[in-house]
Amino acid sequence: MPLFWRIFQLNAVVLVAATALLLGPVTVSTPVLLTEAAVLTVGLAAMLVANALLLRVGLAPLKRLARAMATTDLLRPGARPAVGGHGEGAELIATFNTMLDRLEAERATSAARALTAQEDERHRIAQELHDEIGQTLTAVLLDLKRVAKQAPEPVRGHLYDVQETTRASLDEIRRIARRLRPGVLEELGLTSALNSLTTEFTSSSLSVRRQVASDLPSLGDNTELVLYRVAQESLTNTARHAGATRVDLTLEHTPDAVELRVRDNGRGIDGTTEGSGIQGMRERALLIGASLTLGPTPDGGTQVRLTVPTRHRSQ
Template structure:
């Protein structure tokens, strides 16, 4: 009797721990055919359908989010950016033809406009990284690290694989956004001036690692950030792990299986 009821116990255990952001959990099917086995099979099928539906919903939501980011970035660049550029040109003409008494105020106004223009460009780059579209994943990650280091006190050691397998646009975007989120969390919450970013090609997977030597998980906010990274990872069959390494700090690891992501490496 106990052997016959084992699938039911497995079903109970899986129901208790099932997590939509950690797909692949299934009831093990053992023993002869029975109503209990059929129930477990139906539950496994239901989990598979739910995972597929969640993945598709997340894909559509994130595609819409990226499309909106692109639209806003283009508007910032094309409209606000051009307007500020025109203001700079006008201020320059007035400054050259105006009185010496007004020169100082005009110079300050021009500097404010120049700073605002740079802010607009920075926000537009963050919304939609041009280097990712133009140069690819490696240069885009390097560019983001350089800009983040300039804007903060963080020193980012990076090791980027020289040769990457051909990547789809959504795969590059997932890796970039996870790195962006993880490094931004380091600046905001880790209380450290040192971080590391690695992009590695393993025999069966593409791996991104972001590590810091800060306060550890106790200093990190829980919820939205990690959940967002996990949802992005699921879109390409990947997984996120967030751990505290022996040396302290936090390590975020993104693994994208090459076979599941449709990648190949020659």
């Protein structure tokens, strides 16, 4: 039972008992006069209504606090419940707001450490794929080419097939390494990296159209990496799960913000549970103080929007 009704019932028991006493042994008239009973009944009803209103006003801060506690999500920072009233209720709301501030700061710090470690690990794996496995497969290709020239005709055809399979595997490993470590982002910048990314996802079944502003403001390495990773994850989700035939990637800017939008014409995300990929995008957005929204499009697809404030940005 809610706290409001528990307190109201306790007060009602006291008031009803007091009224009963007035109508019984404490009454000034015996027998009870009809006018006295009417006055006491009306008075009791008035006191109960006043009690309910006062309790509703007094417990309103706690109700706001309970609603805020039920809807708080550290991946979606929102407004804090207003500190109203006096006494323990206001103190409790202020303490809750302070706790949220501390939790969000601690989560942002831990997310930054985790994402930095993740990027370092991706860099290491990509380097090993390129230096170790890539070079090994390149040597295998050269050996196959030499052996195929010396092999008899029936065997030569099989060796050529193995050579093509090995070459395809080498290309796939290089593609994976590029996704793990976007070297084009470090060398040529965000615009070239997004152009390369959309070209990589374009296929016979998926058309990726891009519109990237050429006069983007200076964003910093961390911000550019977050924008690239969100675009990469959005395109990956579209290619794997959306069943879309068209994706539009747009990167625009205003005097105060840079906005990335990835919009597809797939089946949408209504009713689906957010996976680790979307949660990772939200954590990356929090890392640079950006806001991330996902929602349906008018034609039933999905739109991912990342808005990065640029005013006074230092990283």
